[in-house]
Amino acid sequence: MTSETNTAPTSSTGAGKDNAKEAPKYRMDPAEIPTPIRQLVAKEMGTAADVYPAKDGGNYKGRVVHADDKFIVQAIGKGEKTAIVHDRSEVEIKGAALLSRAANNDLGGRNVQIHYRDADKGAAMYPHNAEKEQQQREGGKSLYQATMTELYTKMAREYAEQNISSPKQRAEFLKHFDKVTERVVSELQKDRPEASKTDPEKAKPEPEKSAKAQEAPQQAQGKPQPSQDR
Known part of the structure; x- marks a missing residue:
C-alpha cells in the first residue's frame, strides 16, 4: 500500500x-x-x-x-x-x-x-485498488490518463449503441476511437501538469477539453451514418 x-x-x-x-x-x-x-x-x-x-x-x-x-x-x-x-x-x-x-x-x-x-x-x-494502480504505474500510464480513457471509452460505446446500427461499422468506429482517445488523453495530460495522478476529483476533464475529445473521432473519420446492414 x-x-x-x-x-x-x-x-x-x-x-x-x-x-x-x-x-x-x-x-x-x-x-x-x-x-x-x-x-x-x-x-x-x-x-x-x-x-x-x-x-x-x-x-x-x-x-x-x-x-x-x-x-x-x-x-x-x-x-x-x-x-x-x-x-x-x-x-x-x-x-x-x-x-x-x-x-x-x-x-x-x-x-x-x-x-x-x-x-x-x-x-x-x-x-x-492498490493492485490496479500498481499495474497502471508499471504500464507507464498515470491514473489521470487511465481515468480519462475509461470515461471517453464509455461515452464512445454509448454513442455507438445509439447511433450506429451496423455491428461492423460500430466495431470499426470503436477501434478508431480507441486510437484517437490515446492521443487526445496524452495531450490533455501535457496541458494539465498540475493535475494529481491520484486524486479522482482532479482527474475530471475540463468542459472545453471534454468536448474536443468527443469531436476528435468525428473530425478524423466523419460522423458515421446509420446503416440497414445488420
Whole structure:
C-alpha cells in the first residue's frame, strides 16, 4: 500500500523552526485521539504502530481498521506501520458501494483513499485498488490518463449503441476511437501538469477539453451514418 507524505511530526528545534511553520497542520490535536482508539490500533496493528491525525492536504491510501460515528482509522504505508485518524464528520464518502457499506457499518477492512482538499474543507473518500494502480504505474500510464480513457471509452460505446446500427461499422468506429482517445488523453495530460495522478476529483476533464475529445473521432473519420446492414 502507498502512504502520503508528511505523516510523521516535524521537528521544531534549531533550523527546523521555519520548516515547521510551513508544514501542513494536523486536522486535530494528537492529544485529542482517544485512548480507546490508540488501544485498538495497538491491538490491530501492533504496539509499534505510530498513530497520527490526518493533515491538511493529506492524501492517504490504505485499509480501514476501524470506523465508528466519530472516527475513521486507516492503516497506511508498507507493512501498515502507521495509523491515521480521521474525524468522520470531515470525510465525505464517494461511490455507491462505499456509501452502502458505511450505512451498514461495514467499512472495516476496505481499501480506500482519503484525500483532503483545501484547508478549510473536508476530505473525500474513494475506493482504492492498490493492485490496479500498481499495474497502471508499471504500464507507464498515470491514473489521470487511465481515468480519462475509461470515461471517453464509455461515452464512445454509448454513442455507438445509439447511433450506429451496423455491428461492423460500430466495431470499426470503436477501434478508431480507441486510437484517437490515446492521443487526445496524452495531450490533455501535457496541458494539465498540475493535475494529481491520484486524486479522482482532479482527474475530471475540463468542459472545453471534454468536448474536443468527443469531436476528435468525428473530425478524423466523419460522423458515421446509420446503416440497414445488420
